[in-house]
Every structure is written in structure tokens, then in C-alpha cells.
Amino acid sequence: MTTLEAIKNRTSYRGIFEDTAVPREDLRKIMEAGLAAPSGCNTQTTSLIAVDEPQLLRRLNEVTELETPATATAMICVLAQKLIAYRDRSFYVQDYSAAIQNMLLAIVELGYQSCWYEGQITDEDKIGRKMADILGVPEEYELVCFLPVGIAAESLNYAVKMPFEQRAWFNGFGAKS
Amino acid sequence: MTTLEAIKNRTSYRGIFEDTAVPREDLRKIMEAGLAAPSGCNTQTTSLIAVDEPQLLRRLNEVTELETPATATAMICVLAQKLIAYRDRSFYVQDYSAAIQNMLLAIVELGYQSCWYEGQITDEDKIGRKMADILGVPEEYELVCFLPVGIAAESLNYAVKMPFEQRAWFNGFGAKS
Numbered sequence: 001m002t003t004l005e006a007i008k009n010r011t012s013y014r015g016i017f018e019d020t021a022v023p024r025e026d027l028r029k030i031m032e033a034g035l036a037a038p039s040g041c042n043t044q045t046t047s048l049i050a051v052d053e054p055q056l057l058r059r060l061n062e063v064t065e066l067e068t069p070a071t072a073t074a075m076i077c078v079l080a081q082k083l084i085a086y087r088d089r090s091f092y093v094q095d096y097s098a099a100i101q102n103m104l105l106a107i108v109e110l111g112y113q114s115c116w117y118e119g120q121i122t123d124e125d126k127i128g129r130k131m132a133d134i135l136g137v138p139e140e141y142e143l144v145c146f147l148p149v150g151i152a153a154e155s156l157n158y159a160v161k162m163p164f165e166q167r168a169w170f171n172g173f174g175a176k177s
Numbered sequence: 178m179t180t181l182e183a184i185k186n187r188t189s190y191r192g193i194f195e196d197t198a199v200p201r202e203d204l205r206k207i208m209e210a211g212l213a214a215p216s217g218c219n220t221q222t223t224s225l226i227a228v229d230e231p232q233l234l235r236r237l238n239e240v241t242e243l244e245t246p247a248t249a250t251a252m253i254c255v256l257a258q259k260l261i262a263y264r265d266r267s268f269y270v271q272d273y274s275a276a277i278q279n280m281l282l283a284i285v286e287l288g289y290q291s292c293w294y295e296g297q298i299t300d301e302d303k304i305g306r307k308m309a310d311i312l313g314v315p316e317e318y319e320l321v322c323f324l325p326v327g328i329a330a331e332s333l334n335y336a337v338k339m340p341f342e343q344r345a346w347f348n349g350f351g352a353k354s
Contacts, residue, residue, distance in 0.1 A: 003183040003286040007210045007279050024347070031345040033184045035338065037278060038293055042336045048345040049352075056348055079350075089296060097274030101214060102184050105282070109180040116215055119266060136350040159219045161212065168208040168225040170201070171233055173256075173313040175226075 006105045011158050013113035014068055017150030022052065022074040026110050030076060030149065033106035037098035040091025046099040047079040049135055050149075056134070063130045064121060064146070072148035076103060077131060079141040096144055103147060113152040118145040183282045190290035191245055192331030199229065199251040199326050203287050207253060207326065210283035214275035217268025223276040224256040226312055227326075233311070240307045241298060241323070249325035253280060254308060256318040273321055280324060290329040295322040 001009070027050040034048055051057055052074045060077075061070035069075070080096045100116055107114045121128040121143065128143035137143060169175045178186070204227040211225055228234055229251045237254075238247035246252070257273045277293055284291045298305040298320065305320035314320060346352045 001180060003178060003180045003282045004206065004210060006180040007213050007283065010213070010215075012215055027347070028341075028345075029181065032341065033181060035341065035344055036184050036187070038187075038189055038281070038336075040296060042338075044339055044344065046344070049350060050345070050347050053348045086296065089300075091295070093270045094274040094277075094293075094295065097271040098278040100271075101275040101278040102282075104215070105180045105279075106184065116271075118268070118271065119217060119263065123266075132350075135348075136352075138350065141350075159215075161219070162221055164205075164209065164212065167212055167221065167223070168205075168227070170204070170227050171230045171312075173226060173315065173318075175313075 001109050006108045010104055010108045011156050012115040013152055013156060014115055015152060015154030016068050017072040017148065018153045020073060020151050022112065022149050024052070027052065027074055027076070027149065029110065030103050030106045034099040034103040037102045039095040040085035043083045043085050043095070045081045045083045045092040046096045047141065049077045049079065051075045051077065059134050060131050063127055063134065066117070066120060069115065069117060069148035072150035074149040076147045076149060077135065077143055078145040079137060080144045081141055100145055100147065107147070107149055111151065112149050113156070114147045114149055116145060116147065121146065178286050183285045187281055187285045188333050188335050189292040190329055190333060191292055192329060193245050194249040194325065194327030195330045197250060197328050199289065204229065204251055204326065206287065207280050207283045211276040211280040214279045216272040218262035220260045220262050220272070222258045222260045222269040223273045224318065226254045226256065228252045228254065236311050237308050240304055240311065243294070243297060246292065246294060246325035249327035251326040253324045253326060254312065254320055255322040256314060257321045258318055277322055277324065284324070284326055288328065289326050290333070291324045291326055293322060293324065298323065
């Protein structure tokens with residue numbers, strides 16, 4: 001699969017997963033893809049924890065209370081540190097977002113599906129912190145997102161997007177190409 | 178090139194570019210890759226402008242005052258709208274970061290190089306707004322980043338990153354795999 005194909009094929013999969021283990025080797029490749037993303041001033045603010053132990057997955061899924069991602073046999077948790085890149089500026093949100101996007105593409109390339117779960121665990125109920133506590137994550141890291149990883153058992157749906165011409169132009173805003 | 182190869186090969190290229198035009202077709206493919214990125218609640222907060230007119234490029238590069246990206250024959254400007262995904266939450270930074278990462282990978286796949294220029298144009302001097310004015314971008318859009326696009330004329334350098342074991346683990350923070 002070329003990069004452009006993986007980019008086109010990727011979608012937010014919210015269905016049920018097959019009960020098939022994801023090999024450690026693949027989880028490592030996915031995490032390596034995440035860590036290969038750029039970070040502002042190379043501060044490398046993103047860290048990752050892959051979870052494939054069934055009991056640990058069960059505890060995390062009890063906390064998230066989300067049904068379909070709980071059927072995945074693996075999960076990658078994304079940790080962020082709000083480190084300063086220069087002066088008072090941190091690019092940690094950009095950093096972890098680029099890392100997540102790399103991982104989503106690697107997941108597709110390796111034959112799996114996933115979805116970016118962030119808002120669900122970073123609202124006032126602080127589910128991300130509960131997950132972090134289960135995983136022994138220190139307070140200076142924020143658990144900002146998790147990605148279920150597994151083989152899709154249901155069909156894929158693609159988000160309907162605005163036409164290219166409404167979001168992209170050449171040589172000027174709203175210009176005709 | 179597979180996705181994993183593109184992810185590994187991508188680097189922040191800050192050298193001089195060859196004086197070779199980037200075909201419109203390639204710029205369109207790169208922008209399509211950007212727009213294919215996910216966005217929080219599918220709000221599609223990211224828009225793009227590709228610039229390849231030499232005079233327009235010159236005006237933009239006068240504003241950025243950056244030497245090496247100014248040698249690129251094309252540039253993609255990233256526009257962000259801080260739209261609400263749900264309640265009071267906007268994921269626009271995540272949205273444009275995922276779009277940028279997709280574009281950086283597409284750029285590598287198509288044989289070009291680039292670099293994520295964000296802090297340079299979003300500091301107090303508001304260079305991004307000056308660029309936006311040149312491109313006729315309405316006030317409700319923020320020009321948050323630009324990506325030069327071109328063929329590298331110099332060798333690539335790769336950022337030195339922390340070892341995998343210091344940033345990624347299985348089944349617990351800092352755990353040995």
C-alpha cells in the first residue's frame with residue numbers, strides 16, 4: 001500500500017473488532033511510526049503505551065465505558081508532556097496529533113482499523129487520568145488519546161467531506177484553479 | 178514507497194531547494210492527502226492554499242524572512258478555523274496537525290521535501306496574518322503553518338531521537354517488554 005492509498009483508505013472505525021490477537025511486532029511498528037513524527041524543536045513530548053494484556057484491557061475499558069473499542073484485542077495509549085519548545089511556547093498538541101496520525105496510517109497499512117478517541121477521555125470526568133493511574137503514568141504526563149487496534153469485524157464507513165473546491169485553492173483564498 | 182517507509186524517510190528539510198517547478202497535479206494530491214485527515218466530529222476545520230505563482234511566492238517569502246524555504250518553487254499554506262466540535266471544545270489544532278502530517282508524508286512519497294513552519298509565523302509578530310492578507314484570507318481563518326514544497330538540493334539530516342525504550346512501553350508506564 002502506498003502512502004497516498006493508506007491516507008485515502010484510513011477511516012474512523014467505530015465497529016466491533018475480531019477476536020484476533022495483534023502481534024507485539026505489529027504494535028511495535030505502529031508505535032515506532034508514532035515516535036517518528038516531528039515535534040516542535042524536537043522536544044519529543046509524546047510517549048506511548050501499548051496494551052495487549054486481556055485483564056489490563058478489561059480494566060481500561062471499564063473506565064472508558066465505550067462498547068465497540070472494548071472489543072479490540074489491543075490499544076495504544078498516547079501520553080503527552082506539555083514541554084516548552086522555546087520561550088513560553090509548547091507544541092505538544094501538534095506533536096501528539098502528528099504522532100497519532102502516523103499511527104493511524106501505520107495501523108491501516110498493517111491491515112488493522114482504529115479510531116482517534118480523545119474527547120471521550122479528556123472531558124471534565126477525566127477518564128484519561130483514571131486510565132493513566134491504572135497504567136502507572138506519572139502526574140506530569142497527560143493521557144490524551146487512545147487508539148484501539150484490531151481487525152475490523154464490520155464494514156467500514158467513510159465520513160462525508162466537503163468538496164475539495166470548498167477547502168483548497170491555488171494562489172489565493174477561494175480562487176478558482 | 179510503503180507508508181512505513183515514508184514515515185521513516187520523512188524529515189524536516191531546512192536546506193535549499195532545486196529550481197524545478199512542482200506540477201499542479203502533485204500539489205493537488207498533497208492537498209487531497211491533507212483534507213483526508215480526520216477532524217474532531219468531522220468539523221473539517223482545516224483549509225489549504227497552494228502557492229506556485231513566482232511573484233506571489235516572492236511576496237510571501239519577503240514577509241516570512243526565511244532564506245532556505247524561500248528557494249522552494251511551491252508552498253502550501255494551512256488555514257485553521259477554531260470551530261466547536263461539541264459543547265465548548267474545538268479540536269482545530271489536532272485537526273490541522275493531522276492534515277499537515279498527511280501532507281508531509283505525501284510530499285515525501287512524491288519525491289519532494291518540506292518542513293513544518295509554524296512557530297516562525299504564529300508568534301507575536303503575526304507573520305501568518307500578513308501572509309493571510311496577501312492571500313485574501315478572511316479574518317475568521319488563522320494561517321497557522323506553511324510547508325515549502327520542492328526537490329531538495331542538499332543532503333537530508335535526521336533529528337536525533339530518544340531511544341524507543343524511553344518513550345514507548347507495553348502494558349504499563351516504563352515497563353520492560
